[in-house]
Amino acid sequence: MKTTHADLAGKFIEDEPRTNWHDETLWFVREKRDKAAHGLPEWEQLREWGSQIKNATLSNLSNYLKEFEENALANGVKVHWASDAKEHNEIVHKIIKKHNIQKIVKSKSMLTEECHLNEYLHEHGIEVVDTDLGERIVQFRKEPPSHIVLPAIHLKKEDVSATFHEHLQTEKGNNDPQYLTEAARQHLRNKFVESDLAITGVNFAIAETGGFVVCTNEGNADMGAHTAAVHIACMGFEKLIPKAEHLSVFLRLLARSATGQPITTYSSHFHKPRPNQEMHIVIVDNGRSKQLGREDFRNSLKCIRCAACFNTCPVYRRSGGHSYHTAVAGPIGSILNPNLDMKANADLPFASTLCGSCSNVCPVKINIHEQLWKWRQVIVSEGYVAASKKISMKGMNFVFSNPKIYRLMGKIGRKSMQLFPFIVNNKLNIWFKQREMPVPPKESFRDWYLKNKKSQN
Template identity: 70%
Template structure:
């Protein structure tokens, strides 16, 4: 999918071929948004928490250098080995080296969107290392040879019958099983064997604390803990923006994270890793991969405040109806659309346009990122830098001429109405993007101007 040349609109069109699935996807994510509202509304100080979280993250971005240095010092004192990776390639090489040093060729991995961003699994596969993703949703999409479509719910685009088929093919269950309980039990048995036998485990990081040099990993399934506590080597990969100043700030973030994500009051497990077990190894890889560039973009830097709850995806009218894969990037949805152009403006020029700018994303964001405003600002940057699609540029220019010439505007309007009335096939066809998944409106008999000219005399007499 990463190599796909289709843009968001084309990929969304693919997703929209199955109307029942789109409706299910839309309604299910909206249901999660409603659960988020219900839980958030039980906390009277919810808005004060969002404000505090936003201010803490603003402080982090403004003092990141010192927090990184402090975190490194404290983590090293704790016995954690700290690595620095300037880009995805360096991150992947460090992980490969650590696996090789452990004299193994396989690893278990819990959810880490950073490793998706870096293409770690593909890199390791090329070097003969087997990686098994242990989050249930991620394991399902891994077996299906697809990327996750949602950062919290990786296989939300799949139906249970398809998952039954995947498990039939790869895990040897009988055909035509779609009971979620049975399928989850199957995965539990399969992955328990993996946890018990893997010597190296990689996890993501939700928060890293400068004050103490520890890091926190949140899961509902317990897969990060099963992997890390049973392995000899624990590798934790994190973007440099995951730092928070002090441990007490977790009080704010852990109250917000899961309520915003799924409507739960907290994840089942919020694990604080401070020191390795006796005789075992713990590594943290601090990854830049474009984050310092984004930090320097005044209009876009606060996208780095993101805590990856996915509330902006669940609420987004475009995401819900276009599916995560239509964003062709590791982090989909509104937040992904403001992060991705920083990495590659040309490749992701379509994403800031994949939005209605309705602002719902900004309203639910637990750290108050002005997501829809950044989407709007990215559009200007992309057009100025010559990355706007040619058709859009021509269309905008035509619109500019039309709107700046009243005579031309009226003629075009008249012709348009006549065409829609007498030759609807001229607009009701595949060449007209507005006709996709929509019916064209019935044309009015006359324009407002025509009506006004006809009636002006009457009403005033």
């Protein structure tokens, strides 16, 4: 049986103190984002520019991709095209085999997580070391990242200490963040020095120049790319922007939306391989063309992977990233992943309150909550919901469409819950599992309104 978001969220919230901590920590990041945005008078103008640049790019994508490829090739970069995750992994593997490479380091790349590159290479006897600190922690633990910017946000320093004690032989019970960070630094420094190949993601690719930009706070992408003889950059084609001058818009939006910083510590520009280095770019579709053709969902491809929607989402904050059972979790993942596999991810658009907070904070104005609602319609029409849900929704539709029946059912429901509270206060009611049910009202809002309206006349 497939494990759904609801099942996995249920496991996450069994640890109530950790759930509360996770919720508060992410909200703290959301507050930092708000302070950074409010400190920039032109914030809303930047959002509008970012949205329009992305719209224009998606509308002329084939031309910009050709322009990017021509300029990248002219720079001495080898360009590869992958239709899906399998082809992406095979291209990377082919490059590794060609050079007989044994030591590989990788900076954080959500595309390689989406394509399950690490698992693919591991099956072929090739070790890849993730060099982002959060990614390395979850790699040690054999877990996927739970957040696209903060991969180990679900873990506390005590968890990291125990993990490092097991894998790096650090002092048991030493939870000092500086001590743990230094241990990771020494461990990863050797990996960088020994590596033959570096794999990075791409935050922005510029059609005008054939170059690309990688944004990190730890400098791990730079350490890998500047020491290895071969550099492979992996990107979904939606990372493209037309001109170098557009970078100023997105670099001001990205870090403020992600962590509340004015800018990432490192915004590294790559245009050509250094002398005696080989540089490859793998441009991946993997369902993006299909999403581009869906009118209601195409602008989800504007996403710059800042995770602002994660940090504000009340469902994500209290259910954890692993409950989404996909590489990209949260609200944006819930509108991207049904496009990749509607059946496997049919539960995700329903993991939302449709409150709209995700759309409010999105730096490129993706209408995320509207797309979540629209995906629900598609999933139901395609038959990817449980029969019990379909029957209950049809019943609700009938009741809500008939005012007299609605009022009658309301009276029966209120009276029944007042006299027999065990009707709703039982384990069969999923709303009762983690919360106390509210006391049923003595009268409906309509009855209250009519009574008070008469008393005022």
